[in-house]
Amino acid sequence: MPDHPPYPSPHPLHDVIAAADRAITDEDFDAVMTFYTEDATLVVKPGLNATGTEQIRRAFEAIAEHFNHSLVVTQGELVVIEGGDTALVVAETMLDWTQKDGALASATRRATYVFRKQADGSWLCAVDNSYGTDLVMSEV
Structure with missing residues (x-):
């Protein structure tokens, strides 16, 4: 019998991203802000980035408004x-929301995230x- 589990445990980042x-x-x-480094960058949309937790927070508030306060994010x-x-982290990110006309909408993206391990x-x-x-592709 091998002395190791047959399947590796999920990386701790699975739980971090889910939270x-x-x-x-x-x-x-x-x-949300507790998940970011002070100097982090969020790609808000192609060509528009938010850098630093103050800008990222404002971006998430605007994103919530854009998605009619109905955005559901899962991986x-x-x-x-x-x-x-x-x-x-290369991830399949799923977005679901309700449009202004009440219709349900969804999108799936192939996201990339970079995380830094902290001293703790x-x-x-x-x-x-x-x-x-x-x-x-958006640059072409």
Whole structure:
């Protein structure tokens, strides 16, 4: 019998990202800010970034308004690639919301996130790019 589990445990970032998604969905922006480094960058939309927690908070407030305060964020598959105190997360990010006309809408993105491990072992997001590699296509 092998002395190791047959399947690796999920990376701790799975739980961190799930908690951040719940905070975004709940519009608990104080909680959302606890997931970011002070100098983090959020890709708001292609060509528009928010840097630093003050700008990121304002961006999330505007995003909530844009999605009629109905945005639900969840993750599908996550791949975590860790190197030293940095981790790249490639994720299937699902967005669901209610449009102004009451119709339900959804989108799935291939997001990329960069996290930094802190001295206490916790992980904070330094780059939040829910558009992932689609940013390359928006530049063409």
